[in-house]
Amino acid sequence: MSDPGAVESALTLDPTLADPSVLGLVPAALILLGGGFTLLAAIGLLRMPDLYMRMQSATKAGTLGVALIAIGAGAHFGRAEFLIEALLIIAFLFLTAPIASHLIARAAYHARTPLWDRSVRDDLAGLPEDAPSAEPPPDRL
Amino acid sequence: MTGGAETTDLLASVSLVYLATGAMLALALAFSLGRLLRGPTLADRVIALDLIGFIAVGAIGLFAMTADLPSLLAVALVAALILFLGTAAFAMYLQRRSAS
Numbered sequence: 001m002s003d004p005g006a007v008e009s010a011l012t013l014d015p016t017l018a019d020p021s022v023l024g025l026v027p028a029a030l031i032l033l034g035g036g037f038t039l040l041a042a043i044g045l046l047r048m049p050d051l052y053m054r055m056q057s058a059t060k061a062g063t064l065g066v067a068l069i070a071i072g073a074g075a076h077f078g079r080a081e082f083l084i085e086a087l088l089i090i091a092f093l094f095l096t097a098p099i100a101s102h103l104i105a106r107a108a109y110h111a112r113t114p115l116w117d118r119s120v121r122d123d124l125a126g127l128p129e130d131a132p133s134a135e136p137p138p139d140r141l
Numbered sequence: 142m143t144g145g146a147e148t149t150d151l152l153a154s155v156s157l158v159y160l161a162t163g164a165m166l167a168l169a170l171a172f173s174l175g176r177l178l179r180g181p182t183l184a185d186r187v188i189a190l191d192l193i194g195f196i197a198v199g200a201i202g203l204f205a206m207t208a209d210l211p212s213l214l215a216v217a218l219v220a221a222l223i224l225f226l227g228t229a230a231f232a233m234y235l236q237r238r239s240a241s
Contacts, residue, residue, distance in 0.1 A: 031159075031162045031203060031206070035161065035163075035164075035166055035199070035203075038196055038199055039166075039168055041192060042169035042171075042172035042173050042192060045172060045188065045189060045192055046172040046175055051185055051188070054185065055184075059191070062192050062196075065199065066196075066199045069162070070198070070199070070202050072206075073202035073206050073214060073217075082214055085214045085215065089214070089218045092222055092225075093198075093221050096221070096225035100224075100225050100228035103236075104188060104228065104231070104232045104235065107232045107235035107236040107239065108235065110236060110239045111184070111235060111239035113182055
């Protein structure tokens with residue numbers, strides 16, 4: 001009952017994870033998968049034909065990859081507090097990454113960055129030519 | 142210890158996982174740098190910088206595991222937050238430049 005070792009192993013989710021040299025199977029799979037998705041994001045960023053496709057590739061796959069690595073790192077330490085910290089990283093990434101990419105895409109579209117010549121649809125194409133000026137003046141930003 | 146060979150096998154596979162993940166992150170960083178240098182427009186370079194920031198957050202998480210320093214997770218958290226500020230500032234600059 002008062003065995004300190006029992007208390008120590010109860011504090012960690014999995015006793016084998018308390019040893020830093022042992023990597024659990026789940027964190028290993030998570031970080032490998034995360035690294036793979038991050039690599040896919042970079043390949044998409046390099047190979048996609050126009051800015052908007054590059055942006056969606058980098059943002060979506062990159063967010064997923066980093067989220068997997070973060071949760072793998074949180075699970076590796078085997079304590080609830082670090083898992084919560086990893087979940088916080090993921091929450092902030094999922095909140096901010098789409099906003100950032102949307103801001104860049106909007107600014108690029110207003111700067112008339114061309115779409116890929118084989119793109120089939122542009123939902124903003126019918127808007128008046130001076131649509132960007134309908135926004136608040138840039139000084140207010 | 143029942144089997145020393147088993148333990149070394151496990152350790153070898155552990156460092157192999159770290160090494161493979163690190164290699165994938167390094168390759169992703171190289172590709173993003175390629176886009177950063179080549180990118181025809183400024184927005185392409187901003188996106189490349191954004192992904193480089195993502196890769197940095199992932200690398201910090203990976204380093205927290207290999208160095209067994211769980212406090213580095215807080216560093217990754219702050220880096221993820223700062224990253225958004227930088228990208229948003231760049232986007233506002235792009236918008237302002239195209240409006241004028």
